[in-house]
Amino acid sequence: MYWIRTHSQFEKNKGSGNKKAFKRMVSAGEELGLIAYADREPVGWCAFGPRDRYVRLANSRILKPVDEQTVWSVVCFFVAKDFRRSGISVELVRAAARQAKKRGARILEGYPVEPKEETMPAAFAWTGLATAFRRAGFREVLRRSATRPIMRKGLR
Numbered sequence: 001m002y003w004i005r006t007h008s009q010f011e012k013n014k015g016s017g018n019k020k021a022f023k024r025m026v027s028a029g030e031e032l033g034l035i036a037y038a039d040r041e042p043v044g045w046c047a048f049g050p051r052d053r054y055v056r057l058a059n060s061r062i063l064k065p066v067d068e069q070t071v072w073s074v075v076c077f078f079v080a081k082d083f084r085r086s087g088i089s090v091e092l093v094r095a096a097a098r099q100a101k102k103r104g105a106r107i108l109e110g111y112p113v114e115p116k117e118e119t120m121p122a123a124f125a126w127t128g129l130a131t132a133f134r135r136a137g138f139r140e141v142l143r144r145s146a147t148r149p150i151m152r153k154g155l156r
Helices: 007-012 016-027 088-102 130-135
Strands: 033-038 041-050 072-079 107-110 139-143 149-154
Touching: 033 088, 041 088, 072 088, 088 107, 088 130, 130 149
Parallel strands: 072 107
Antiparallel strands: 033 041, 041 072, 107 149, 139 149
16 A cells, blocks of 8 residues: 555555555455465465556656656565565566456556665665566666666556
8 A cells, every 4th residue: 555545545554544544445346456475375475457456656756757657666565585586576567467358458657675785684675676576577667766776667
């Protein structure tokens, strides 16, 4: 809900309010992302959808639109600790690209971090790592911050 709600909406509904809103969206049939499984256990999550769903992107100085093209966005990830560094985020990005294409998207965009140091606490990598996007076939199109490339993949 962080990307879907404005800062004040998110803060006002922090915790159970945001969880309830998310559950209502899922119950209403909105497809908000993908879940990765290992032996029938969920081990990862990737949120994606039309960019205009994510109001915080429009208001971001660093992540504002690159151009006038209609894009879909991959905005966040979670990978269970025991499954990190195993390629799950790469597979989630690839799956998001396939799903977005099936739903009519022509461009998928990501906003990963590219840390200055080799290791980074997982809590700071929730928008994904640039290396995962590159492995999934994305290319950098713009960088307004040293550690935040905007990356795209055409889905024709």
